[in-house]
Amino acid sequence: MRTKTRFFAMLSIAVCFSAGAVFAGAYDVFQGMEGTIKISGGTAHIPVMQALAKEIMTRYPGIRITVAGGGSGVGIKQVGEGLVDIGNSGRKPTDEEIAAYNLKVHQWALDGVAVVVHPQNPVKSLSLQQVQAIFAGTVTNWKDVGGPDKAIHVFTRDEASGTREVFWEKALKKGPVAATADVVPSNGAMKTAVATDPAAIGYMSVGHIDASVAPVTLDGVTPSVDTVRNGTYAVSRGLYSNTKGEPSPLVKAFLDTLHSPEGRAIIEAQGFIPVP
Amino acid sequence: MKRRDEGSRSERAARLVLGAAVVTAAALTGAIFLYMVVLAFPLFAHGHVFRVLTQDWAPLQGRYGIRPMIAASLALSFGALALAIPISLGCAAFVTMLGRPKPALFVRRFVQTMTGIPTVVYGFVGVFLVVPAVRDVFQAGSGRCLLSAILVLALMITPTMVLFFIDAMESVPKEYVLAASALGAGPAEKFLWIVLPCARVGLITGVLLAFGRAFGDTLVSLMLAGNAAVFPSNLFHSVRTLTAHIALVIAADFQSLEFASIFACGVVLYTVNAAVALVAWNLRSRVLENHP
Numbered sequence: 001m002r003t004k005t006r007f008f009a010m011l012s013i014a015v016c017f018s019a020g021a022v023f024a025g026a027y028d029v030f031q032g033m034e035g036t037i038k039i040s041g042g043t044a045h046i047p048v049m050q051a052l053a054k055e056i057m058t059r060y061p062g063i064r065i066t067v068a069g070g071g072s073g074v075g076i077k078q079v080g081e082g083l084v085d086i087g088n089s090g091r092k093p094t095d096e097e098i099a100a101y102n103l104k105v106h107q108w109a110l111d112g113v114a115v116v117v118h119p120q121n122p123v124k125s126l127s128l129q130q131v132q133a134i135f136a137g138t139v140t141n142w143k144d145v146g147g148p149d150k151a152i153h154v155f156t157r158d159e160a161s162g163t164r165e166v167f168w169e170k171a172l173k174k175g176p177v178a179a180t181a182d183v184v185p186s187n188g189a190m191k192t193a194v195a196t197d198p199a200a201i202g203y204m205s206v207g208h209i210d211a212s213v214a215p216v217t218l219d220g221v222t223p224s225v226d227t228v229r230n231g232t233y234a235v236s237r238g239l240y241s242n243t244k245g246e247p248s249p250l251v252k253a254f255l256d257t258l259h260s261p262e263g264r265a266i267i268e269a270q271g272f273i274p275v276p
Numbered sequence: 277m278k279r280r281d282e283g284s285r286s287e288r289a290a291r292l293v294l295g296a297a298v299v300t301a302a303a304l305t306g307a308i309f310l311y312m313v314v315l316a317f318p319l320f321a322h323g324h325v326f327r328v329l330t331q332d333w334a335p336l337q338g339r340y341g342i343r344p345m346i347a348a349s350l351a352l353s354f355g356a357l358a359l360a361i362p363i364s365l366g367c368a369a370f371v372t373m374l375g376r377p378k379p380a381l382f383v384r385r386f387v388q389t390m391t392g393i394p395t396v397v398y399g400f401v402g403v404f405l406v407v408p409a410v411r412d413v414f415q416a417g418s419g420r421c422l423l424s425a426i427l428v429l430a431l432m433i434t435p436t437m438v439l440f441f442i443d444a445m446e447s448v449p450k451e452y453v454l455a456a457s458a459l460g461a462g463p464a465e466k467f468l469w470i471v472l473p474c475a476r477v478g479l480i481t482g483v484l485l486a487f488g489r490a491f492g493d494t495l496v497s498l499m500l501a502g503n504a505a506v507f508p509s510n511l512f513h514s515v516r517t518l519t520a521h522i523a524l525v526i527a528a529d530f531q532s533l534e535f536a537s538i539f540a541c542g543v544v545l546y547t548v549n550a551a552v553a554l555v556a557w558n559l560r561s562r563v564l565e566n567h568p
Binding site for chain 1: 334403498502505506
């Protein structure tokens with residue numbers, strides 16, 4: 001009887017340990033670490049950063065991680081000035097920025113930038129030329145691109161947006177954006193704007209698309225995780241986390257976790273493609 | 277004798293501390309202004325002070341003028357005031373003399389509660405209620421426009437203005453009103469010919485402070501006005517105010533002239549709001565002289 005109890009006790013301890021080993025995995029590196037990680041910048045990154053931060057902070061209460069937005073420009077600027085530990089950007093920092101701030105660039109995901117419309121909009125497919133004409137303001141009615149007779153409401157992003165920069169370069173081919181286009185300050189604000197306006201057109205991170213907005217097929221290619229991954233959808237970019245010089249052990253552990261199986265699962269769950 | 281010395285010494289110390297606080301506060305305000313002028317300097321050097329204030333915004337063509345934003349801020353503030361002043365006057369008149377006691381008290385409490393609502397709540401209500409309504413009713417653009425922002429901003433500045441108006445109207449000496457009653461004046465006549473003229477200065481102060489609040493507001497215009505940097509020529513245009521421009525461009529590259537433009541915006545905002553505050557202060561001290 002007594003040996004039996006002892007056996008069960010041993011077994012349960014063994015099970016606990018092995019389970020711990022299986023489930024803790026990537027988060028083990030934070031064992032014994034304490035401190036704060038301040039993160040700001042690209043708004044596309046926020047869901048991944050928050051999910052990962054939650055996983056780490058619930059396991060190790062001595063670690064505080066704060067996640068703010070601001071846009072890619074803010075991320076690069078703030079990390080460069082030492083205001084935050086990690087500055088996120090939805091575009092690769094320019095060579096000047098890297099040199100001026102001594103930035104170390106960590107890419108951890110691939111993301112597409114998709115043209116989005118209201119789910120009730122019957123227009124679900126556009127050519128690149130049509131998109132360029134719409135954003136330039138030369139096509140102003142949905143009926144000219146196969147939709148209802150309604151004025152097109154064009155939404156664009158602010159000057160510091162990495163999403164805007166990638167879209168402007170790869171979809172608009174550096175073409176003009178009408179000065180009368182409405183400007184919104186984040187991926188989240190873009191989703192709200194397009195989701196609440198049946199005549200709207202905008203663009204946003206593929207990872208942020210949900211049922212409240214509808215992605216538009218561009219030149220026959222539907223923006224999705226798969227088409228971005230295999231390269232057929234060309235309007236894509238990396239998601240970067242930048243540090244000023246070599247990161248501290250805590251920050252390095254955080255960035256490394258993004259490449260662990262657990263980190264990759266979080267990245268995939270948020271609609272991005274883990275890299276490498 | 278000795279005690280009085282100590283008293284005057286502690287008094288002197290208090291005066292010194294308070295004086296230092298005043299000087300520091302004033303110096304800080306001045307320093308902020310100087311700082312903005314210095315940081316906006318690249319822009320003024322690049323063009324011309326005059327050109328910065330009068331040109332349009334086209335960074336790709338090398339034009340960094342903030343004229344559209346100045347116009348948008350002014351149009352928005354005056355539009356909101358034009359809508360809010362009559363409503364506020366009506367509310368204040370109802371509360372102070374025209375309404376029955378119970379409903380009047382209810383309106384007063386209601387207005388006091390409204391002053392406590394944070395700006396972002398007004399912005400949210402605007403995005404989900406006002407913008408779609410404006411879009412559907414007028415069928416002119418996305419609904420993110422001058423009109424939507426004016427409607428919400430008017431709602432936002434009304435409570436503050438009502439409270440100021442109530443104060444002003446209640447400080448009108450009772451004797452004047454009673455005298456008018458004795459001459460057979462009705463409530464409306466008393467309001468128009470006695471209370472309004474007597475409360476004039478207080479009313480103007482309320483309007484000025486409301487203007488300052490409207491001119492300096494960021495969230496409502498950022499969320500509702502559309503933010504296109506074009507000159508506002510009608511109510512349905514998407515417009516960008518000075519404050520929204522600062523919020524949108526603050527993340528741009530430090531060295532760029534775009535970035536310098538936000539300091540030009542800051543200088544304009546500062547100057548206008550300081551002027552308004554000074555006038556309001558001046559008026560108020562005149563009132564205090566008249567009714568010590």
